[in-house]
Amino acid sequence: MAPVRTTGAIVVAAISISMAVLSYIVSSKKKKNKKFRNGLIDAIGNTPLIRINSLSDATGCEILGKCEFLNPGGSVKDRVAVKIIEEALESGKLTRGGVVTEGSAGSTAISLAIVAPAYGCKCHVVIPDDAAIEKSQILESLGATVERVRPVSITHRDHFVNIARRRALEANEVASKHRKSVQMNGKPLEQTIDYTTGEEKQSSALPHNCKGGFFADQFENLANYRAHYEGTGPEIWEQTGGSLDAFVAAAGTGGTVAGVSRFLQEKNPNIKCFLIDPPGSGLFNKVTRGVMYTREEAEGRRLKNPFDTITEGIGINRLTQNFMMAKLDGAFRGTDLEAVEMSRVLLKNDGLFLGSSSAMNCVGAVRVAQSIGPGHTIVTILCDSGMRHLSMFLLQFYTEDSKLFPSHMVASFELLLILGKCEFLNPGGSVKDRVAVKIIEEALESGKLTRGGVVTEGSAGSTAISLAIVAPAYGCKCHVVIPDDAAIEKSQILESLGATVERVRPVSITHRDHFVNIARRRALEANEVASKHRKSDQMNGKPLEQTIDYTTDEEKQSSALPHNCKGGFFADQFENLANYRAHYEGTGPEIWEQTGGSLDAFVAAAGTGGTVAGVSRFLQEKNSNIKCFLIDPPGSGLFNKVTRGVMYTREEAEGRRLKNPFDTITEGIGINRLTQNFMMAKLDGAFRGTDLEAVEMSRVLLKNDGLFLGSSSAMNCVGAVRVAQSIGPGHTIVTILCDSGMRHLSKFCNAEYLSQHGLTPKATGLEFLGIR
Numbered sequence: 001m002a003p004v005r006t007t008g009a010i011v012v013a014a015i016s017i018s019m020a021v022l023s024y025i026v027s028s029k030k031k032k033n034k035k036f037r038n039g040l041i042d043a044i045g046n047t048p049l050i051r052i053n054s055l056s057d058a059t060g061c062e063i064l065g066k067c068e069f070l071n072p073g074g075s076v077k078d079r080v081a082v083k084i085i086e087e088a089l090e091s092g093k094l095t096r097g098g099v100v101t102e103g104s105a106g107s108t109a110i111s112l113a114i115v116a117p118a119y120g121c122k123c124h125v126v127i128p129d130d131a132a133i134e135k136s137q138i139l140e141s142l143g144a145t146v147e148r149v150r151p152v153s154i155t156h157r158d159h160f161v162n163i164a165r166r167r168a169l170e171a172n173e174v175a176s177k178h179r180k181s182v183q184m185n186g187k188p189l190e191q192t193i194d195y196t197t198g199e200e201k202q203s204s205a206l207p208h209n210c211k212g213g214f215f216a217d218q219f220e221n222l223a224n225y226r227a228h229y230e231g232t233g234p235e236i237w238e239q240t241g242g243s244l245d246a247f248v249a250a251a252g253t254g255g256t257v258a259g260v261s262r263f264l265q266e267k268n269p270n271i272k273c274f275l276i277d278p279p280g281s282g283l284f285n286k287v288t289r290g291v292m293y294t295r296e297e298a299e300g301r302r303l304k305n306p307f308d309t310i311t312e313g314i315g316i317n318r319l320t321q322n323f324m325m326a327k328l329d330g331a332f333r334g335t336d337l338e339a340v341e342m343s344r345v346l347l348k349n350d351g352l353f354l355g356s357s358s359a360m361n362c363v364g365a366v367r368v369a370q371s372i373g374p375g376h377t378i379v380t381i382l383c384d385s386g387m388r389h390l391s392m393f394l395l396q397f398y399t400e401d402s403k404l405f406p407s408h409m410v411a412s413f414e415l416l417l418i419l420g421k422c423e424f425l426n427p428g429g430s431v432k433d434r435v436a437v438k439i440i441e442e443a444l445e446s447g448k449l450t451r452g453g454v455v456t457e458g459s460a461g462s463t464a465i466s467l468a469i470v471a472p473a474y475g476c477k478c479h480v481v482i483p484d485d486a487a488i489e490k491s492q493i494l495e496s497l498g499a500t501v502e503r504v505r506p507v508s509i510t511h512r513d514h515f516v517n518i519a520r521r522r523a524l525e526a527n528e529v530a531s532k533h534r535k536s537d538q539m540n541g542k543p544l545e546q547t548i549d550y551t552t553d554e555e556k557q558s559s560a561l562p563h564n565c566k567g568g569f570f571a572d573q574f575e576n577l578a579n580y581r582a583h584y585e586g587t588g589p590e591i592w593e594q595t596g597g598s599l600d601a602f603v604a605a606a607g608t609g610g611t612v613a614g615v616s617r618f619l620q621e622k623n624s625n626i627k628c629f630l631i632d633p634p635g636s637g638l639f640n641k642v643t644r645g646v647m648y649t650r651e652e653a654e655g656r657r658l659k660n661p662f663d664t665i666t667e668g669i670g671i672n673r674l675t676q677n678f679m680m681a682k683l684d685g686a687f688r689g690t691d692l693e694a695v696e697m698s699r700v701l702l703k704n705d706g707l708f709l710g711s712s713s714a715m716n717c718v719g720a721v722r723v724a725q726s727i728g729p730g731h732t733i734v735t736i737l738c739d740s741g742m743r744h745l746s747k748f749c750n751a752e753y754l755s756q757h758g759l760t761p762k763a764t765g766l767e768f769l770g771i772r
Contacts, residue, residue, distance in 0.1 A: 039118070040114075040115075040705055040707065041115065041706075043071075043422070044073075044082055044115075045235065048070065049065070049235075050064065052362065053350055054350050055362060055366060060373075060375065061374055062376070062377040062378070063362075063378050064240070064244075064377065064378065065352075065365075065380055066235070066239075066382060069354070069382055070427070072707075073110055073115065074110065074740075075107040076107070076384070077107040077111040077383075078114070081216075082227070083226055083231075084100075084216050084223045087223045087226075093214050095212060096119065096211070097121070097209075098121050098122070098212045099123065099167075099210040099214070100112055100213075100216050101165070101213055101214070102164050103126045103127070104125060104126075104160075106131050107313055107383070107384055108313075109125040109127060109139055110139060114142060115706060117705075122144075123142075124145045124167055125144050125146050125147070126147045126161075126163045127146060127148055127160060128148070128150070128160050130151055131148075136148060141708070141741060141749040142702065161219065164215060164216075165217070168215035170213065174210075175213070218253045218255070220320055220322070221321075221322075225254075225255045228259025228260050229259035229260075229263050229325075232256065233262070233263025244379050245271065245376040245378065246272045246273070246379070247271065247272075247378070247380070248361065248364040249361050250276045250311075250314035250357055250364065251275060251283055251315075251316065251323055252357070253320055253323070254322040256381060257273070257323070257326050258322050258324075258325040259325070262325055272329045272368075272372070273326075273329055274328060274329060275287050275332070275364075276361060276363060276367065278314055278315040279315070279334075279336055282317040283315070283316065287328050287330065287331035311339055311357060311360055313357050313383070332364055332368070334363040338363045339360045340359070342359040342362050343356070343359040347469075347498065349472065350472075351427070351472055353385055353427075353496075354384075355383065355384045355385060355386050358382045361381050361382070364380060365380045418733050418735070419734045419735070420707075420737040421587065421594075421734065421735070421736050422737050423587075423739065424710075427469065428465055429462075429739055431587075431738045431739070434583065435578070435582045435610060436463065436466035436471075438585075439576055439582075440467070440470060440474050442581075443569050443571075443578075449476065449569035450567060452477075453477070453567045454477040454478065454523075454526050455476055455479070455571050456480070456481070456519045456520070456526070456569070456571065457571040457572075458516035459480060459515075461482065461486050461487065461490035462490075462668055462743070463573050465494060465497065468480065468494055468497040468498065477498075478498075479519075480500070480502070481504060481522065482502065482503055482504070482515060483504060483515050484503040484506070487743060487744055489744075491503060493743070502518065504518060509672075516572075516574065520572070524570075530565065530567040574608045574609075575677070577680070580609075580613045580676075583610055583611050583613070584615075584617055587611065588614055591615065592618070592619065592622055599626060599732045599733070600626060600627065600732050600733065601732075601733045602619055602734050603629040604630070604736045605631045605633065605666075605689075605712055605715050605716055606681075607669045607712070609677040609680075609681060613680040613681035620682045627685075627723075627727070628681075628682060629683060629687060629723055631687050631688075631715055631716060632669075632670060633666045633691070636669070639686045647673075665694075665754075666694055667710070667748070668712050669712045669715060687726075689718040689722070692761075693718045695754060695761050698711070698713075698714040698761075700766060701714070708740050708741040709740060710738065710739045710742075710748060711744055713736070716735040716736050717737075720733050720735045722769070
């Protein structure tokens with residue numbers, strides 16, 4: 001069998017100003033000699049196929065998961081969005097400036113909202129109001145207009161799909177009136193869409209000045225099926241070398257299971273293809289019995305939500321044009337509880353943080369393994385991650401690579417390439433995945449950490465999330481101390497991942513209650529308790545019944561370390577040089593290989609300093625002519641240190657300040673002390689960036705490149721432009737896209753929050769950086 005990836009994709013993305021995206025070298029023969037892909041669109045697909053170790057070991061089968069959550073938009077629906085829009089543009093049903101409408105439970109809508117701007121289009125989404133609230137938040141942050149409506153039968157005129165179809169018609173009517181008005185008097189008719197009729201009053205509106213509408217119609221549009229027949233299926237065949245015995249997946253629109261099953265069975269009719277169906281869906285009966293439902297149960301006779309399940313985007317009580325293309329050998333029924341349990345098992349044992357449909361697909365894979373027996377290879381789809389399911393699937397039941405694309409936005413920079421390494425496509429969603437793995441592996445090798453022990457860390461979020469995901473894969477637990485001014489969704493993600501979390505007030509690093517210092521103490525406390533247990537065992541063979549009491553004369557903590565932990569280890573991302581080594585041994589060499597050594601400059605911000613240190617030192621050791629720079633946010637002292645050799649005046653020294661040393665909305669970057677990691681950096685200069693520049697940059701990249709980035713990524717891109725302005729055209733500059741905007745919805749990507757801080761973005765291009 002062909003090699004199967006056992007780690008997530010590492011991709012590089014390229015940014016405007018002839019922005020482009022590099023990528024890791026995919027296994028596809030078609031792309032074997034290509035070190036970068038043409039833009040965000042070309043970054044979609046060719047996702048890794050990984051062995052799901054826990055399920056494979058338990059069943060005796062090779063159970064492989066296609067990591068569709070590593071697509072730029074975070075789900076399998078990226079493929080569908082691209083195919084639908086491209087076919088619509090080719091046919092003339094959609095034009096640049098038009099609006100794509102869709103009725104979607106979330107992921108297709110998010111993919112359309114990300115992909116549409118790359119084609120010069122807008123997006124309007126109608127979504128049922130029982131879908132996870134974070135999906136609406138993401139859509140609005142992506143610039144789509146959103147309607148939340150009550151769930152009703154597909155036969156009802158106000159089903160979300162039917163409303164979306166009407167919105168496209170309304171947009172076409174308005175566009176037609178505008179065109180006629182222009183033809184008559186050269187002056188466009190000033191008109192907006194009025195949703196208020198005798199039967200309905202909508203609070204949302206289609207995007208203004210749209211040049212017609214196109215209803216994506218993911219359920220019936222066979223572009224959905226073709227996306228998988230021409231893409232996903234062939235990729236699976238190539239990645240397995242054709243050596244697979246079965247494929248299984250759930251169905252919502254039916255496009256995935258249809259496209260993949262038909263392709264695989266045309267290649268080899270001996271490959272068995274199955275459906276896994278959630279509660280209330282009629283597809284199981286249709287596949288196994290030929291009848292979808294009794295007359296009384298027909299969806300046309302039911303006006304309420306036809307089934308009640310916490311899984312999203314799968315299960316349906318009608319036959320779609322896409323599903324009818326499927327070639328299936330059988331079906332299995334899965335339950336909500338099985339999906340929930342599966343998600344927790346995969347998180348604990350494999351470090352896979354998956355959403356409801358992905359978990360149900362894995363239930364299906366086990367069912368197939370039980371049915372056909374050990375010694376077989378089974379493939380399923382890991383549709384999306386758990387990041388979009390925090391409010392329902394991961395809370396309600398919770399107990400416990402890239403790419404080069406040209407942009408003509410700035411003519412004077414046509415000969416300049418700014419490349420971004422897409423670290424947000426790591427399995428844990430950020431650059432910190434590398435650091436977490438390196439820290440834990442070195443600790444285990446040295447004996448400072450043992451299986452069953454707890455890893456503690458003080459982190460503003462991303463390192464903590466990566467540790468929480470990675471630790472279980474090494475049989476360890478995770479306890480995180482986080483400042484209470486960090487975006488709340490980071491705490492929510494951590495808790496959903498099973499980490500114990502303490503939120504504390506921000507104070508100076510010299511204060512004993514700085515979040516990093518508290519995390520250090522927690523590791524010591526865990527070691528003390530573990531030592532007492534060991535001594536007790538040695539004395540009488542019976543472990544001491546003891547828990548950690550955080551209440552002292554000076555503090556009272558509401559959180560607790562995981563029980564029964566076998567000692568503690570303080571990750572210490574700021575001072576632990578495993579951080580630096582992760583980038584010196586990994587990120588730096590990847591950038592060198594992906595650019596073929598043809599780069600002129602590297603720039604990044606610093607928090608712990610590990611990334612900028614590891615990458616800069618590696619690159620300059622390979623070629624001392626490569627210039628490496630720092631971009632520093634407001635209030636941080638590193639800019640002064642690099643440019644003037646002095647970090648701050650005596651009065652400004654952090655040791656004399658007990659309050660938060662700076663005020664910026666960027667997270668995870670900027671610091672007022674020198675860390676062991678940062679001191680390893682080899683830098684040629686530094687630039688200062690502002691909060692507003694970062695906000696404006698994030699909106700420009702979203703609008704023009706479909707890149708939905710977080711605050712540190714946006715600041716890095718500001719730095720890339722600053723370097724470009726400094727060294728001039730004809731050069732290649734690389735930066736890091738640390739994480740996506742998914743973790744910044746409450747602050748950096750929240751319009752109300754930005755308005756309160758005077759940071760409302762207004763730019764249409766890069767004029768905020770002096771480029772017109």
